[in-house]
Structure formats: C-alpha cells, structure tokens
Amino acid sequence: MAAILRRFSKPYTTLPTSNPKIPNYVRRMSNMPEDTVYGGPKPQNPDERVTLTTLRKKHRKGEAITMVTAYDYPSAVHLDSAGIDIALVGDSASMVVHGHDTTLPITLEEMLMHCRAVARGAKRPLLVGDLAFGTYESSSQQAVDTAVRVLKEGGMDAIKLEGGAPSRISAAKHIVEAGIAVMGHVGLTPQAISVLGGFRPQGRNVLSAVKVVETALALQEAGCFSVVLECVPAPVAAAATSVLQIPTIGIGAGPFCSGQVLVYHDLLGMMQHPHHAKVTPKFCKQFAQIGEGINKALSDYKQEVENRSFPGVTYSPYKINPAEVDGFSKELQKMGLDKAAAAAAEAAEKFETGKNIQTS
C-alpha cells in the first residue's frame, strides 16, 4: 500500500552502493536508484549536527534554546527544516500518538521504534530520547541498560529521565558515567501522577519551590547537561535558571528559562475535536490549526470520491495502448467475461476522448 515512489521509466544509471555515505544496509535495495530513495541521499555532515557544545555556546550567549517533541519521520523532518535545536522523542507519545490517557503505558520497545524513526528524519537537531515509565526506576543498573539501548538501538544522542529522588539522581550519575548525556526533568513529572495525585503544577508553596531548585542543582551535580522545568510558577523557574550553570528548558514554567519546549501536536493544534480542544494545556500556544486543515482536506477528499470527481483524468496517469486494450477485450470475451470486455472498451474510449468521467 505504499504509493510514494514512482520511477518506472527511468533507467537505473547509479547504483545505491556508489554513495559511501549511506551506511544503512536497508537503503541498498538493488532496484532503487539513489535519487528515488524516499529519504533522499543524506551525507551526514558532522559539523551540522547540534551538539552539547552548540547548546553550551547558545546558553553562554543568552540565546534561547528551542525544543519540540517528535515521534516519527515526518515530524522529525519538519523539526529539522524549521531549525529546531533539540528533537525530544518524548514519552508523551503514549498520549498523543497512541491515545492513552497517561504516559505510563508506553513500552521501551515502542519508544525505541519512535526513536529510530525520528533519527532517520532529523539530521541536524540534537536527539534526546525519554526513558519510559518502568524502565529505569528499580536500580541504577536498569537505568544504564535502558539508556544504552536508547542510544544504541534508538539512535539517540542523549536521554531524559524524570524526577529528583536520591535514587534518580544516582541513576543519572551512573548513566553519565557510562558516557551518555542526561537531561533532567523536575517540577511536574508526568510519570509520577500516581503520587502527585494527577497532572498538578509543582512549586506553588515554599517547600515545593525549594525542592525544585534543590533537585535541579543535584541533577547538575550528577552531570546533567540541562534540566526541563515543567509546570512551575515563573519565579521558581527564574530562581532555578539563575543558580544553575546548565540551561533550563521550560514548559508551562514562564519566560525566564534558558529555553522552551512544547509537544508537537499541541503547538500545531493537531486535534480539533471539542474534547481535545478542552484538554489542551493552558500554557501551550497554538501556532497553527493543523487539525482543521486536515479535517477540511479529508472532507474534500471524501466529497470528491463520492461525487466521482476524483480521480478524473488528471489523476489517472497510467495508460494502456489502444492495441493492447483491443487484445485485452478479446481475451476477456474468450474467457466469457463479455461485461468486462465491454467495460474496458468503454473506459478506454472515455479516456481517449477526454469526456467527463462518470461511472455507470
């Protein structure tokens, strides 16, 4: 059912193996000339990929860092094209891609699948993969094993994990020691809604606010290269940002963070159903109404199929030689399929004369 590539009349002049920069054996289909490769030839230019160094420079110069979530090849390509600094393969996929009510159900295998797809599409942004709920909390060993898989099998550049409990700080430290860059995440940590009692903003009283700052510092101490601050009041985020040397990336945390992050579907207004509009978070600005555009396009498609105006001649490009049509009709008649023979002849005539196509 994949009807994307069509290069059936062009001679195969270049072999896929002639480009040494395409390492992925999966791309080397012998019947696929390079320039029809869906993703296009992509020489990996190491100077272009955003790295921790790039982020450090931005942070030192006071330039805001941009982060957006991505879950598949198209969204990754979009982030890359728009020049977003960091592509986060978030466990929010559990909700926005899989339709669950929380981030808890998604498995490591599913996350790795999302990571791989994003890695194929985004060649410039730094790639950060979330550690899914249940894959890193029971021991530092489990945390390191999971983080290794996210880089090794998922193709990510770094990982993000939630929380600031001592065991979590310890896990972060072990992962960094394993050579894997870690992004921390404090404030509202969606994997912990069980103890938090729901998706509740944090840091709204003295104790909680101090805890946010303390855990951010501890994560920096453990070696994190940045920290996400989620759903905390602006003053709390400002305090944390000023005291940390590493950048803070905020979401629902006000304008004083080093950078911002939003969920792809939310910022695009992907879901237009009234129910979904209701549950879109208040801190998320919708930069487009993509859902409405999609709805209109699908409705137009449905209408044009039902009133038979699509595909029409314009979108029916495959021709058959009149001589072949005759031969075809005759063969069908021989098989006793007179109706089919007549239909074929009639269709060929309609197309040749370019009449308005109406099916019987």
Add this chain to the structure above:
Amino acid sequence: MAAILRRFSKPYTTLPTSNPKIPNYLRRMSNMPEDTVYGGPKPQNPDERVTLTTLRKKHRKGEAITMVTAYDYPSAVHLDTAGIDIALVGDSASMVVHGHDTTLPITLEEMLMHCRAVARGAKRPLLVGDLAFGTYESSSQQAVDTAVRVLKEGGMDAIKLEGGAPSRISAAKHIVEAGIAVMGHVGLTPQAISVLGGFRPQGRNVLSAVKVVETALALQEAGCFSVVLECVPAPVAAAATSVLQIPTIGIGAGPFCSGQVLVYHDLLGMMQHPHHAKVTPKFCKQFAQIGEGINKALSDYKQEVENRSFPGVTYSPYKINPARG
C-alpha cells in the same frame, strides 16, 4: 513530558469505574476523572461502526467507498471525524512514518502497535490492517497466525494481503475460513518490488491486464470482501470492477472503481521538502498543504522563543502566592 491534561483544581466527583462502557483497564487510573480522560469517554455504539454490511449496501447502491490510511491515534480521530468509511493501517507506515525507502522493513510488532493506536482513535470506520512483508508468505498457517494477531492484538476488523499467486489465494481462503475478513490487493503490489523491478504500474499489456482481472476473480472466489487495485490503467480497473461482485478500491487505477484509497500523508501534502515533493505519486491529489502549515508554525514558535515573546504572561499560568515566595 506529556503536558496535555490539566485538571488540577477540579474535585474528582466521578470515578472512572462508574462508566461500564469503558472496558479498557488502562483507562482506569484512579487519579483521573472521566472527563479528563484524554480520549474522552467513548461508548462503543455497535450501530455506528462501519461493517461489511455497510460496504455491501454502498456498493449495491453505487455509492463510492472512501478509504484512507491511518497510523496513529490523531490520524484515526481525523478519519473518524471526516466520516471516512475504511481506515487502513497500511504497511506504507514503513515509508511515511518510519522513513524507510520501501514497505519491506516494517515488522509485525510495529504494525500491531500502529493498529492499536488507530483502534483507539477510530470508532466508526471499518479497521483494516495490512499484513507486513514476510509475515504471511511462507505458508497458509503462518498467514492465519499473523491475521489472528492483527485482529486479536491489533484490534482490527479485517486484514489486507497483497498478491495473486496460488499460494496467496490459498492463504486468503484459509484466513477467511478462520473467520477473518480479507481485503485483496492486486496490480502493483509494493511488497513485490523485488520481482517487479521497482514501483512499476501493472496491467499495461494484454497478459498483465488479463492477469489482474483473473487474480481479482480468484480472490473473490477465495472469499475476499473487496480488492484493492493499485496502479493499473483505467480500462483494466473498469473491467475488473464490472466483472466482480465485491467492490474494488482503486489507487492510481482511474475513476471506474467502486471506491478510492490514498495514503494519508500524500493526500494532506504532509511533506513539503523539495525532495519529497518530487517523489509524491502523480495519481495523488494533494487536498491540502499541511507540511507548509507545519513548517510555518514551527518557524513561528522558534522565532517567538528566540526573541523571548513566547511564553509571556498569557502562557505562564501557574502562580505562586507572594507570601510564599
């Protein structure tokens, strides 16, 4: 990182378990009131789901059947909202979602994952799941086992398989006998590009055209409820459609089929990069330029973050009492 639901100040007045129509235990988080459930409470109304009967009626009345591919929850919701008849969880996911160059790399596990996500989102369209390359060709037994998983674990209503070789017809027959509805697929079958020599339209000479009609008939004989015709000339599709009793769903097969199908990303113009624009098929009309909308939105977001105008006061809703600072 999921920042979708916020109902932190509302008292929890209803228990999730109070609605007997939500069977999925995963939805029963005790700290999640029903009306904050991301998907919303969705009583499964059996009268609303499109079934084989619905399709048969449409076909008999000469009403065109609409089919679009879907791969995740949002696309499934969109198809549902737009009233599309059939949601096909296609192995085209291998290309449009995963970025591979062909449909071959995707695994059954990945397909099942896509199926489940779509099943959660689309409550009205008929759900058809593609059998992935390598999961049904070696024996009829393998084919039945895979088809069973697609329905059992994937939550689909029917399956689609490609091809018209005798072994394939036999596999279709066994799957139907197992009680699973099968949609056939002839013409250009993308899993067979190895023998076809690429994504080449079929049925352009007498032998090939006759074969398309014959295999479609054989699939009907085996019990298929419909057949997809891909990339064949219009007269060939017209011949097949007229001789079959089951509906034909065309793609790049002209206007004489019983219905049409397109790939979600293609019809929406999801990818705006010049390279992708180049490889969008000629038979696919772009009903929108979603990719351009996305690109603009992301550029605006980047700009507003970098000039510090986002989030601003409007989008910084969480307050802290001055005394507690």
